[in-house]
Amino acid sequence: MSSTATKSNGRGRPKVRPSVLGNRKPSARASAAEKEQDIYDAIVASVMGQRLKPGTKLPELALCELFGVGRSLVQKVLQRLAHDHVVQLRPNRGAIVAMPSPEEVGQLFEARRALEASVLPLVAERAARADYASLRRQLREEHKAMHRYAQTQWAGLASAFHLRLGELSGNPILYRYLSEIISRCSLVVALFQPPGNATCEHEEHVRVVDYLEQGNVRAAQREMKRHLIDLEHHIRLVEESTDQSLADILGLAAE
Amino acid sequence: MSSTATKSNGRGRPKVRPSVLGNRKPSARASAAEKEQDIYDAIVASVMGQRLKPGTKLPELALCELFGVGRSLVQKVLQRLAHDHVVQLRPNRGAIVAMPSPEEVGQLFEARRALEASVLPLVAERAARADYASLRRQLREEHKAMHRYAQTQWAGLASAFHLRLGELSGNPILYRYLSEIISRCSLVVALFQPPGNATCEHEEHVRVVDYLEQGNVRAAQREMKRHLIDLEHHIRLVEESTDQSLADILGLAAE
DNA sequence: TCCTTATTTTTTGTCGTCAATTAATGACTT
DNA sequence: AAGTCATTAATTGACGACAAAAAATAAGGA
Structure with missing residues (x-):
C-alpha cells in the first residue's frame, strides 16, 4: 500500500481536484459583458500563443473557477468560440480546442x-x-x-x-x-x-x-x-x- | 370607479397577464435538441409567413410558456436567431424581429x-x-x-x-x-x-x-x-x- | 494477460430563483 | 392642460441546483 493513500478504496474514477490550470485572481471587477469579452480574448490568445494545444479539453467548471464567473457566461463564451471555430463543441461531451483537418x-x-x-x-x-x-x-x-x-x-x-x-x-x-x-x-x-x-x-x-x-x-x-x-x-x-x-x-x- | 377593478389603486404599470399569444400544447415529447430546433423553425416560419412582423417583441417568458421549455433553451434559440439576423438582440431590452434598413x-x-x-x-x-x-x-x-x-x-x-x-x-x-x-x-x-x-x-x-x-x-x-x-x-x-x-x-x- | 463489467466521479444539459434594468402608467407640479 | 416625477409591473441577466450522460478506473472472468 502506498503511504499517503489512507484506505482509499480506489474504486471508480479518481479525484483529480488539484486543478492544474494556474489560478488567476478575478482581477478587477468588471461588467458582465466585459468579463465575457475578457474570457473570450483570453482563450483566443492562449490558442494563438500555442499554450492551448488542439484537442485540449475546456471543462466549464475549470473556466468558471479560473475566471470567477458562473456557468452561463462560460457557456455563452464557448458558444461564440465554437461559432468562430476556435473550439469544437460536441453534444454532451464538452468543448475541445479545434484541430482542423x-x-x-x-x-x-x-x-x-x-x-x-x-x-x-x-x-x-x-x-x-x-x-x-x-x-x-x-x-x-x-x-x-x-x-x-x-x-x-x-x-x-x-x-x-x-x-x-x-x-x-x-x-x-x-x-x-x-x-x-x-x-x-x-x-x-x-x-x-x-x-x-x-x-x-x-x-x-x-x-x-x-x-x-x-x-x-x-x-x-x-x-x-x-x-x-x-x-x-x-x-x-x-x-x-x-x-x-x-x-x-x-x-x-x-x- | 370601474365596476370590476376592486380598489385597484391604479398606480404603476398595469398587469397584462392575459398572455394574448395563443396557447399551444407542448406537442409530443421530444429530445431537448429537437425542441430547440422546433422553436427555431417555428419562429423562422412565422417571420417568413409574415405572421410576425418586423419590430415585434419576442419576450422570453412568452416563448417559454408557448413551447413549454425553460429559459435557457429559449435564450439559445434567440442567440442563434440573432446570429442569423432573423431577430435583433438589444442588451437588456430583449429581442425583436429584425427589420433591415x-x-x-x-x-x-x-x-x-x-x-x-x-x-x-x-x-x-x-x-x-x-x-x-x-x-x-x-x-x-x-x-x-x-x-x-x-x-x-x-x-x-x-x-x-x-x-x-x-x-x-x-x-x-x-x-x-x-x-x-x-x-x-x-x-x-x-x-x-x-x-x-x-x-x-x-x-x-x-x-x-x-x-x-x-x-x-x-x-x-x-x-x-x-x-x-x-x-x-x-x-x-x-x-x-x-x-x-x-x-x-x-x-x-x-x- | 487481456477483455468485460460495475461503480464512482466528472461533466454537461436544463430548470427555477433572485437581483437589476427597463417600460409604462398615474399623480403631481407649473 | 402639458410636462415631470414617482411607483409599479414586466423583462432581462446571472447564478446555483438537480438530473442525466459520459469518462475513468478497479474488480472480476476467460
Missing part, C-alpha cells in the same frame, strides 16, 4: 481566395487616393514591425493588410466573412507554426496595391490569388515537416 | 452577387455531367411547382437552385456563407412581399446552367449577376410601392 484547411484557403478576390473589385470601385496612401503607409509600418517584433505578436499584423482591404470594400457583410476566415487561417498558421519562421509578404502586398491603384483589377486578383496559394503551400510544408508533432497532438488529445 | 438590403444583395459569382468557377471546375443533369431536373421541378403552390411555400423553392450551386462548389465554408445570405435575402423578400407577385426566374436560371456546362464561366457570372440585380430591383420597387406599410411597421414597433 488538412482537408478543412484546404477548403479554408480556397474560400479565402474566393472571398479576397471578390472583394478587390469593390475596393477598386470605391477606394480614393487617400485610401491607397493609407494602405501604403500601413504596409511600411508592417514591414518595419516584422523585423522588430517576435512573430507571435506579429501574426496579427500580417492579417491587418487583408482586413484593411475588406474594410475598404465598403461592404460590412463581406468584411465580416473575411474577418472570420482570416481569423481561422491565422489560427491554422499558429497551430503549425514552429517558432522563428515567417514569410515576408511585403512585396506581394505592395504589388496588389499597385495593380489596384492602376485600375487593373484582374491583375490584382491574380497577384492576390498567387500570394494566398504561396501562403497555403508554406503552411503545408511546415505541416508535413512536423508530423511527429501530430503524434504529440494525438497523445495530448488522448490525455 | 434599405442600406443593409443593398449591402446584402451586393454581398450575394459577390459570393455567387465566386462560387461559379468552383462549380464549373468540379461539376460532372450527372450534376448538371440533376440541376436541370431540379429546375424543371421548380418551374412546375411555381404554378402549383402559393408563393409563401414557394419562397423556399426559389432559393433551392442557388443553394444547389453552392453545394456543387464542393466548398462547405462558402456554402454556409451562401446559405446565410440567401436566407437573409429570402427574409427580406418575405418582409416586402405583397401576396401574389413572384418573378419567374426560370429562364435566367436555365441560362446560367447553359453557360456553365459550356465552360463559359465568365458568361455564367454575368448572367447570374444580372439575375440578382433584377431580383434586387424588383424588391426595391415593391418596397417603394408599400411605404404606407412602413408607417404600419413603425406603428407596430411602437406598440
Whole structure:
C-alpha cells in the first residue's frame, strides 16, 4: 500500500481536484459583458500563443473557477468560440480546442481566395487616393514591425493588410466573412507554426496595391490569388515537416 | 370607479397577464435538441409567413410558456436567431424581429452577387455531367411547382437552385456563407412581399446552367449577376410601392 | 494477460430563483 | 392642460441546483 493513500478504496474514477490550470485572481471587477469579452480574448490568445494545444479539453467548471464567473457566461463564451471555430463543441461531451483537418484547411484557403478576390473589385470601385496612401503607409509600418517584433505578436499584423482591404470594400457583410476566415487561417498558421519562421509578404502586398491603384483589377486578383496559394503551400510544408508533432497532438488529445 | 377593478389603486404599470399569444400544447415529447430546433423553425416560419412582423417583441417568458421549455433553451434559440439576423438582440431590452434598413438590403444583395459569382468557377471546375443533369431536373421541378403552390411555400423553392450551386462548389465554408445570405435575402423578400407577385426566374436560371456546362464561366457570372440585380430591383420597387406599410411597421414597433 | 463489467466521479444539459434594468402608467407640479 | 416625477409591473441577466450522460478506473472472468 502506498503511504499517503489512507484506505482509499480506489474504486471508480479518481479525484483529480488539484486543478492544474494556474489560478488567476478575478482581477478587477468588471461588467458582465466585459468579463465575457475578457474570457473570450483570453482563450483566443492562449490558442494563438500555442499554450492551448488542439484537442485540449475546456471543462466549464475549470473556466468558471479560473475566471470567477458562473456557468452561463462560460457557456455563452464557448458558444461564440465554437461559432468562430476556435473550439469544437460536441453534444454532451464538452468543448475541445479545434484541430482542423488538412482537408478543412484546404477548403479554408480556397474560400479565402474566393472571398479576397471578390472583394478587390469593390475596393477598386470605391477606394480614393487617400485610401491607397493609407494602405501604403500601413504596409511600411508592417514591414518595419516584422523585423522588430517576435512573430507571435506579429501574426496579427500580417492579417491587418487583408482586413484593411475588406474594410475598404465598403461592404460590412463581406468584411465580416473575411474577418472570420482570416481569423481561422491565422489560427491554422499558429497551430503549425514552429517558432522563428515567417514569410515576408511585403512585396506581394505592395504589388496588389499597385495593380489596384492602376485600375487593373484582374491583375490584382491574380497577384492576390498567387500570394494566398504561396501562403497555403508554406503552411503545408511546415505541416508535413512536423508530423511527429501530430503524434504529440494525438497523445495530448488522448490525455 | 370601474365596476370590476376592486380598489385597484391604479398606480404603476398595469398587469397584462392575459398572455394574448395563443396557447399551444407542448406537442409530443421530444429530445431537448429537437425542441430547440422546433422553436427555431417555428419562429423562422412565422417571420417568413409574415405572421410576425418586423419590430415585434419576442419576450422570453412568452416563448417559454408557448413551447413549454425553460429559459435557457429559449435564450439559445434567440442567440442563434440573432446570429442569423432573423431577430435583433438589444442588451437588456430583449429581442425583436429584425427589420433591415434599405442600406443593409443593398449591402446584402451586393454581398450575394459577390459570393455567387465566386462560387461559379468552383462549380464549373468540379461539376460532372450527372450534376448538371440533376440541376436541370431540379429546375424543371421548380418551374412546375411555381404554378402549383402559393408563393409563401414557394419562397423556399426559389432559393433551392442557388443553394444547389453552392453545394456543387464542393466548398462547405462558402456554402454556409451562401446559405446565410440567401436566407437573409429570402427574409427580406418575405418582409416586402405583397401576396401574389413572384418573378419567374426560370429562364435566367436555365441560362446560367447553359453557360456553365459550356465552360463559359465568365458568361455564367454575368448572367447570374444580372439575375440578382433584377431580383434586387424588383424588391426595391415593391418596397417603394408599400411605404404606407412602413408607417404600419413603425406603428407596430411602437406598440 | 487481456477483455468485460460495475461503480464512482466528472461533466454537461436544463430548470427555477433572485437581483437589476427597463417600460409604462398615474399623480403631481407649473 | 402639458410636462415631470414617482411607483409599479414586466423583462432581462446571472447564478446555483438537480438530473442525466459520459469518462475513468478497479474488480472480476476467460
